[in-house]
Amino acid sequence: MALAEIMLxxxxxxxxxxxxxxxxxxxxxxxxxxxxxxxxxxxIVACIDGRFYGFEVKQPGGKLTQLQxxxxxxxxxxxxxxxxxxxxxxxxxxxxxGGFL
Numbered sequence: 001m002a003l004a005e006i007m008l009x010x011x012x013x014x015x016x017x018x019x020x021x022x023x024x025x026x027x028x029x030x031x032x033x034x035x036x037x038x039x040x041x042x043x044i045v046a047c048i049d050g051r052f053y054g055f056e057v058k059q060p061g062g063k064l065t066q067l068q069x070x071x072x073x074x075x076x077x078x079x080x081x082x083x084x085x086x087x088x089x090x091x092x093x094x095x096x097x098g099g100f101l
Contacts (some may be wrong), residue, residue, distance in 0.1 A: 006059060012087065013043055013057045019088045023095075025049045040071035042082060048095060052080035055094075060086045 007015075013030060020028035028046035031037065042054035054075045056068050064072070064084055075082035085091050 009057055009059050009062070012059070012085075015088050016044055016055065016057065016085070016091050019091065020044070020046055020048075023048065040065075040067040042068075042072065042075075052078075053094070054080060054082040055091060056082075056084045058084055058086055062086070 017028060017030060020026050026046060026048045028044060028048075031041045031043060031045055033039070043057040044053075044055040046053040046055070052075070054072065056064060056072060058064070062084075068084075072082035072084070081094060083090070083094055085094070
């Protein structure tokens with residue numbers, strides 16, 4: 001993939017949110033960092049058909065920080081789905097794995 005074809009992380013986030021907001025039975029939002037936020041929380045949080053999802057969005061090849069890895073594990077340990085994703089297609093696959101169309 002040529003450098004010009006690589007999407008910025010904010011564009012990937014926007015595409016994922018557009019997809020999620022078009023799904024029935026889905027409530028999704030972009031989390032915002034800053035001094036009043038909780039560090040390590042995934043970029044996108046969603047409840048889809050009663051299931052909790054946390055999506056940490058990265059460009060292809062992007063790496064999670066140690067804090068992000070720990071936070072995603074805590075979400076999984078609590079019964080949620082927590083993943084690093086780089087595209088809408090990966091989000092769709094994660095939802096399908098959960099048994100939701």
